[in-house]
Amino acid sequence: MALTMSQAFCGHASSSQISYIVSVASQVTISGEQHCGKCFFSAVPCVPRDFHGTWNPRYISIEKPQFRFRCALKDPAESNFFTATANVQTLELPLAPEKGAFKSRFADDEPRKGSDILVEALEREGVTDVFAYPGGASMEIHQALTRSNTIRNVLCRHEQGEVFAAEGYARASGKVGVCIATSGPGATNLVTGLADALLDSTPIVAITGQVPRRMIGTDAFQETPIVEVTRSITKHNYLILNIEDIPRVIREAFFLAASGRPGPVLVDIPKDVQQQMSIPDWGQPMKLHGYLERLPKPPLFSQLEQIIRLIVGSRRPVIYCGGGCMNSSKELREFVDLTGIPVTTTFMGLGVFPSSDDRCLRMLGMHGTVYANYSVDKADLLLAFGVRFDDRVTGKLETFASRASIVHIDLDPAEIGKNKQPHVSLCADVQLALQGINHLIKSQNLSFDFSAWMKELNEQKTKWPLSYPQDEDFISPQEAIEVLYDVTQGNAIIATGVGQHQMWAAQWFKYDKPRQWLSSGGLGSMGFGLPAALGAAVTNPGVPVVDIDGDGSFLMNVQELATICVEQLPVKIMILNNQHLGMVVQWEDRFYKGNRAHTYLGDPRNEEAIFPDFLKMAEGCKIPSARVKRKSDLRSAIELMLETPGPYLLDVIVPHQEHVLPMIPSGGSFNDIITEGDGRRIY
Secondary structure, eight states, rough: OOOEEEEEOSSSSSSOOOOOOOBBBEEEEOOOOOOSSSEEEEEEOSSSSTTTTTTOOOOEESSEEEEEEEESOTTTTOOEEEEEEEEESSEEEOOOOOOOOOSSSSSSOOOEEHHHHHHHHHHHHTEEEEEEEEOOOTTTHHHHHHOOSSSSEEEOOSHHHHHHHHHHHHHHSOOOOEEEOOSSSSHTHHHHHHHHHHHHHEEEEEEEEOOOOTTTTTOOTOOOOOHHHGGSSSSSEEEEEGGGGHHHHHHHHHHHHHHHSEEEEEEEEEHHHHHHHOOOOOTTTOOOHHHHSOOOOOOOOHHHHHHHHHHHHOSSEEEEEGGGGOOOOOHHHHHHHOOOOEEOSSSSSTTSTTSTTTTTTEEEEEOOHHHHHHHHHHHHHEEESSSOOOOOOHHGGGGTTSSSEEEEEEEEEGGGGSSSOOEEEEEOOHHHHHHHHHHHHHTTTTTOOHHHHHHHHHHHHHHHHHOOOOOOOBBHHHHHHHHHHHTTTTTTTTEEOHHHHHHHHHSOOOOSTTTEOOOOOSSOOOHHHHHHHHHHHHHHHSEEEEEEEEEHHHHTTTTTHHHHTTTTOOEEEEEEEEEEEEHHHHHHHHTTTTOOOBBSSSSSTTTTSOSOOOHHHHHHTOOOEEEEGGGGHHHHHHHHHSSSSSSSSEEEEEOOTOOSSOOOOTTTOGGOOOOOSSSSOOO
């Protein structure tokens, strides 16, 4: 069945027709863009967000589906957005403008600088916050930002801080994060963050200034070929050589960053292009036809039926879900309610299913729970949703889920079969797939009984709970996180750096909502925590944001203390300070006979002193702080941190001898797991 449109709406054709695929009963999905013969137009389902002329495939109800059409030859400020209600067969188009159309501060025929065109293009994409540090090649952009009444610039103190802040902003909100840097060293300081965003599928647009066009390739002052430098660590990148291309490129950049598998897009703009004058054409069509064709299509009825048959025939199914389920939390919960299948999540998937739910087995993998890893090892069906079978989860690939039939659903075709070959694969949006599966289960009145399997897993939970050694006086890092969870009742956004503290935060804080957990997973970038928390606080005013950090990781972007002070962002920083690179120390203990190789971060001339003094650093940035060493003072110290208005730093002194357990050694299997109290210090 198809919906058809037979009434002209753009004024360029007497009649046009669009066909839409219907692949699941009672639902319809947008599947493409069309041309009326004289101009470009696109259709999007009306959902609670402003697409600004782009679309994203989503199922919608067929009873009275709402579509929005855009003629790209007209200015978006004009009456070129129309809302239409579709009947089952015919789409009728009342030619009424959509309310709230964008209002430019410039007259339609008024020339303006390229930098002003850029800023207005950002405004048209709904951008309200950017993280930008000025320099010679980006000064024009910053001047234009001062003329915007819409966009706030958060001045981070280092470009790496700003790109991590843009990541935190994007992950905590679901929106595209934006960072801006100058040419040369400013641009290259973004590299680690761009690589991090690519590996963790984070939608950001990074804009860099570049030397004038006539100087490109001359080794000019602060010139680097940033497009070439970042080509392999971005989803796409652009060098804008014509001012006329700015509106189209920015629109494409945001669409690319957010659609399909999200990721970073870099836009490089020479300074003379920023300074040129032009009248922008806001109606330029996107030139992404090859990309659009490669976006995953809605799942077919037959594919979903095949998955359901596997579930019906299984006795020990497990759901293994990751960051690709971040927008599918509601559908995932419904699926678990309908089937009763237990859930384990990846490190990046924490929060997509409530950790406090009895059916949740928590995180699996190298530092996952024993019972989560047990469930995958014993499963006869592994439902892998939005995951990539990375090495920190699978360990030895040959033994991972070796007894199970594997169903892999992911919207990136490159991930299907890359590491682990599935028995059934589906390249599709997990949200759409789960909607379809849930619909079929309900329409067929299917019921499932996996109570015997859940009983077996609950026995494993009782036998192998997460645990840690207790001390009467010293503070265990795990206990600090447990107390934080108890005091906040789990209602906080948690950001972390990278190291032992990161794994303890993943284990001991229960994440019940998506976008509550912000950490560098794929790249493992130390220094991520503070700027990511900063970005999360910008987009979530009024929501508690805590950076759980390590002393080594915190130092890598400690300059952002100045930013949270000046911006008065109520970021709480809890440093688990063991004076060492804790995770490297753990590996030294386990695999190198405890030989210390440059992992002590304190002052070797005075090992009794706490070095460096984070309290003095906080004082220098006018941030209140405290240090706690004794267990008896821990709860009151955390309560004071959370109750104090504005930012706060709490330095929690913990022993460096503590290890993150359980642990499956790199390349090992479930049978190699090391647990608390098993007596093994060396693998």
